[in-house]
Structures are given as C-alpha cells and as structure tokens.
Amino acid sequence: MIYINSFLFCGIVCLIAQIILDNTKLTPGHITSIFVIVGAFLDTFGIYDLLIQYCGGGALLPITSFGHSLIHGALGKTSSTGFIGLLMGMFDLTASGITAAIIFSFVFALFFKPKN
Amino acid sequence: MKNKKYEAIVAKHKPKEQRVQYAGVAFLVGGVLGVCAELLLEGYTHWFDVSRSEATVYMLITFIFLASLFTALGFFDKLVNFARCGLLIPITGFAHSMTSAAIEYRKEGPVYGIGSNLFKLAGTVILYGVVSAWFFGMIRYLLGIGG
Numbered sequence: 001m002i003y004i005n006s007f008l009f010c011g012i013v014c015l016i017a018q019i020i021l022d023n024t025k026l027t028p029g030h031i032t033s034i035f036v037i038v039g040a041f042l043d044t045f046g047i048y049d050l051l052i053q054y055c056g057g058g059a060l061l062p063i064t065s066f067g068h069s070l071i072h073g074a075l076g077k078t079s080s081t082g083f084i085g086l087l088m089g090m091f092d093l094t095a096s097g098i099t100a101a102i103i104f105s106f107v108f109a110l111f112f113k114p115k116n
Numbered sequence: 117m118k119n120k121k122y123e124a125i126v127a128k129h130k131p132k133e134q135r136v137q138y139a140g141v142a143f144l145v146g147g148v149l150g151v152c153a154e155l156l157l158e159g160y161t162h163w164f165d166v167s168r169s170e171a172t173v174y175m176l177i178t179f180i181f182l183a184s185l186f187t188a189l190g191f192f193d194k195l196v197n198f199a200r201c202g203l204l205i206p207i208t209g210f211a212h213s214m215t216s217a218a219i220e221y222r223k224e225g226p227v228y229g230i231g232s233n234l235f236k237l238a239g240t241v242i243l244y245g246v247v248s249a250w251f252f253g254m255i256r257y258l259l260g261i262g263g
Contacts, residue, residue, distance in 0.1 A: 003151050010150025010206065011143040017201035018142035022135045028204045029240055035205065036245040044252040057153030060172055061179065061206045062146075063241065070249035078257055086253050090246060098242070100177045101184070101211045102234065108188035109218035109230050115190035 006058025009051065013062045032063050039067030069093040138200055145202025153179070176207055183208035187215040213237035 017031050026034075039062075042048040048068040051059040059065060070090055077089025091098070153175055160171035183203075186192040192212055196203050203209060214234055221233040235242065 006150040006154040007147035011147030014146025014202045014205045015143040017205045018139045033240050033244040036241050037248040040248040040252050044256050057157045058150030061153040067245045070245050071253050074253045096173045097176050100180050101214050104184035105214040105218040108184055109222045112188040114219050
C-alpha cells in the first residue's frame with residue numbers, strides 16, 4: 001500500500017510542476033523555489049510528517065521534502081536551545097544531502113569535460 | 117478554405133496534446149522514482165540494519181550520486197528532455213543543477229569557474245528554503261507549539 005502512495009504522491013507532485021511549467025512563463029527554477037516554500041509551509045503544522053508517514057519514500061524524494069527538512073531541523077533544535085535554535089538547527093537534517101551534492105559535483109567536475 | 121480550417125484545428129489541438137503527453141510522462145517518471153525511493157528505504161533498513169531516518173540519508177545520497185554521475189557522463193540532459201519535471205522536481209534535479217553548473221564552468225578555473233558558479237541554479241532553492249523555513253519556524257515557535 002505504501003508503494004502505491006509513494007507512486008501517487010511523487011507522481012502528482014511532478015505532474016503539478018509539469019502543468020505549471022507548461023501553462024505559465026515560470027521556469028524550473030521558479031517552480032522548485034515555490035515547491036520548497038510549500039514544503040516548509042506544510043511542515044509548519046505537521047502536515048508533511050503525516051505525508052511521510054503514509055507515503056514513505058515518495059514524500060522524501062521531491063524537493064518539497066527539502067523545505068520540510070530545513071524547518072524540521074530548526075524546530076527540533078529550538079526544544080533544547082530556545083529561539084537561537086532556529087539558526088543553529090537549520091541545516092541539521094539537510095547537511096548530508098547538500099554536502100554530498102557539493103562533493104560529487106566538485107569531484108565529477110574535476111574528471112569530466114562538458115559534452116555538447 | 118478547407119486547409120485553413122484544418123490548420124486551425126491542428127494549431128488548436130497540437131500543443132495541448134503535447135502538454136498532456138509531457139504531464140503523463142512526468143507523472144509516471146516521478147511516480148516510478150518515488151517507488152524506487154521507498155524500495156531503497158526498505159532495502160537499506162533491512163540490509164544495513166539502520167534506522168529509517170539513517171536509511172533516508174543513504175537513499176537521498178544514492179539518488180544524488182546517480183544524478184551527478186549521469187550528468188557528468190552527459191546523458192542526464194537527454195533524460196530531462198524526455199521526462200522534464202519528473203526528473204527536475206525530485207532531489208535528482210537539485211544534484212543535476214549543481215553538477216552541470218560545475219562541469220560547464222570548469223574551464224574558467226577552480227575558483228571563479230567552479231567555485232562561484234556551483235550554486236548558480238541550486239542557490240535559489242537553498243535561499244528560499246532557508247528564508248521560508250526561518251519565517252514559518254519563527255511563526256510556529258512564537259505560537260508556542262514548536263519542537
């Protein structure tokens with residue numbers, strides 16, 4: 001059942017993005033930014049946690065989960081350190097993804113040439 | 117007259133059909149990636165004997181690695197041309213934007229080429245993610261339901 005939910009959720013997120021892309025003048029850059037903000041907003045009241053519970057990997061893969069992880073780490077830190085935790089915990093959960101992306105990009109850029 | 121009518125009908129229907137096709141492909145590719153993510157999650161928790169949150173990290177890194185590698189090998193752009201948002205909205209799009217920027221600007225040198233252009237496309241995601249997370253987080257903290 002969770003696989004069907006994964007398929008539907010991830011598919012529908014991509015479908016919405018594709019419909020926005022085809023019917024407006026927004027570029028993929030605009031759409032990913034909007035989706036990150038939507039993900040952060042959904043996590044504000046705990047809706048995204050429910051989505052992850054029911055959709056599993058399908059909810060963790062789209063870029064909306066990036067906004068969710070940012071705010072989740074920030075709020076998690078506030079419980080131990082108070083208000084300053086918003087700044088301290090911002091990258092707690094996303095650090096691994098960003099670091100991995102930076103390292104892979106740099107290493108591949110050293111070894112590969114652009115192909116046209 | 118007949119030709120004109122025919123052309124008008126073609127013009128009316130062609131882009132729409134293409135849009136439907138793009139939307140369908142994006143839905144299918146995104147959905148299959150979502151199922152792969154869930155399969156990997158279950159697999160990693162099973163094989164490596166780690167918690168689900170650790171398996172999430174492994175799963176995301178797997179996707180980031182594959183997207184970076186395919187971008188470096190030069191055929192991720194063709195896949196994106198086919199699947200569009202199906203590949204751009206998952207975390208693969210984030211990794212793709214960083215790797216393609218790094219490879220594209222590598223001839224301008226390691227500092228002003230790779231260094232200053234690495235976040236050229238991915239920077240907007242991080243910027244708006246951090247600003248919105250800080251803003252919403254502050255609202256929730258002030259409402260007293262944080263943590």
